[in-house]
Amino acid sequence: MKFIDEATIKVYAGDGGNGVATFRREKYEPMGGPNGGDGGRGGSIFVIADRNINTLVDYRYTRTFKAERGENGSGSDCYGKGGDDMILRVPVGTTISDKATGQMMVDLSVDGQKVMMAKGGNGGLGNIHFKTSTNRSPRQCTKGDPGEAFELYLELKVLADVGLLGMPNAGKSTFIRSVSAAKPKVADYPFTTLHPNLGVVRVDANRSFVIADVPGLIEGAAEGAGLGHQFLRHLQRTSLLLHLVDLAPFDDAVDPVQEAKAIVNELKKYDQELYDKPRWLVLNKIDMLEDSAEKVADFVKAYGWDGPVFPISAISGVGCQPLTYAIMDHIEQTRAQRELEAAQPQPAIE
Structure with missing residues (x-):
C-alpha cells in the first residue's frame, strides 16, 4: 500500500431542509390553522482518530465529502428528517488545518478522538411558528441554513518516541x-x-x-x-x-x-x-x-x-x-x- 502522509480535501456539511407553509384541510374544518412542519437539520462532518489506520491514502483519490441534506418539512405538523452525519477516519497523529488560512484546527493525537469539522445547517421553520392572535393564517416559512464548507489540509505526523x-x-x-x-x-x-x-x-x-x-x-x-x-x-x-x-x-x-x-x-x-x-x-x-x-x-x-x-x-x-x-x-x-x-x-x- 502506498504511504500517503498529506492530503487536501473539501468537506461540505448538509444544508438544512426548508420549512413549509400548509394549512389543515379536513372535512369539517375547511379553514383549519397552519400545520407546516420544520425542515430537518443537515448532516455534520466529523473526523475521528483511528489507530488501525496508518496512512492518508484514502484521501488522496477521494477528495470531496458531502454530508446528507435535511429533508423538507411537510403538512400535518410533520418535521423533516435530519441528514445523516458523515464520519471520516484518519490515522492517530493527523493534524488538520484550514487550507485557506493555514491555521491549524485540530491535532488528533489520541485514539478515538472525535472532532466536528463542518456543522450541518439548521432546518427552516414551518408556518406553525408564525401563528399569532392577529395572524391566524401565516404564510411565512423559512429556508434551511446552508451547511459549513471547508477546504482542509491533512498532515500525518507519526507518533514515535x-x-x-x-x-x-x-x-x-x-x-x-x-x-x-x-x-x-x-x-x-x-x-x-x-x-x-x-x-x-x-x-x-x-x-x-x-x-x-x-x-x-x-x-x-x-x-x-x-x-x-x-x-x-x-x-x-x-x-x-x-x-x-x-x-x-x-x-x-x-x-x-x-x-x-x-x-x-x-x-x-x-x-x-x-x-x-x-x-x-x-x-x-x-x-x-x-x-x-x-x-x-x-x-x-x-x-x-x-x-x-x-x-x-x-x-x-x-x-x-x-x-x-x-x-x-x-x-x-x-x-x-x-x-x-x-x-x-x-x-x-x-
Whole structure:
C-alpha cells in the first residue's frame, strides 16, 4: 500500500431542509390553522482518530465529502428528517488545518478522538411558528441554513518516541531491523527507504518504545533536495533523535565528519525546534574498522561533539542492546519529568 502522509480535501456539511407553509384541510374544518412542519437539520462532518489506520491514502483519490441534506418539512405538523452525519477516519497523529488560512484546527493525537469539522445547517421553520392572535393564517416559512464548507489540509505526523536521522545508506533501516520487528527495505545503495517506517523496540516485558526511520537527508534538503525533507515532520513528535553516521563509507572520498555537519545544518534550517531536541550520536559500521576505538575517538574530536556517543554495528548487533536500554531510560525519565511538570499548580492569572 502506498504511504500517503498529506492530503487536501473539501468537506461540505448538509444544508438544512426548508420549512413549509400548509394549512389543515379536513372535512369539517375547511379553514383549519397552519400545520407546516420544520425542515430537518443537515448532516455534520466529523473526523475521528483511528489507530488501525496508518496512512492518508484514502484521501488522496477521494477528495470531496458531502454530508446528507435535511429533508423538507411537510403538512400535518410533520418535521423533516435530519441528514445523516458523515464520519471520516484518519490515522492517530493527523493534524488538520484550514487550507485557506493555514491555521491549524485540530491535532488528533489520541485514539478515538472525535472532532466536528463542518456543522450541518439548521432546518427552516414551518408556518406553525408564525401563528399569532392577529395572524391566524401565516404564510411565512423559512429556508434551511446552508451547511459549513471547508477546504482542509491533512498532515500525518507519526507518533514515535525516537527518530533516526542520517544520510542515505547510513544504516538506519538496518538498525531498526536489528532492534525491532520492523522489516524495512535494506540494500547496498542509497535511498532504499522511500517512506517512514515504525518499529516497536521491547527491552523488557513491560518496557518498550517506538522508533521512526525516515528517508535519509542530503545537503540541500531544507530547500527540497532529496526525499528526507518531505518526512522531517514525522520527527517533530519524538523526544529523542539518533544521528546515525556511517564510519566506513564505500567511497573513500566521503568525509563522515562533513556529512554529519551537513545533516545537522539541514535540520537547523528546516526547524529550529527540531534542531533543539535531545540528540545522540550513533556511529555505525564499526565492525568494518580494524581500529574502531581510535576511529571513533578521532571522529568525535573532529566533529566537536560533547554529547552521548554510541559506537554500534547495526548488521551484527554489536552495541545495539546497550543503546536501546539507554534510550528506554531516557524516555522514562522524560515522561516522569513531564508528569511532574503537569502536576505542578499553575500560577494564578491576575
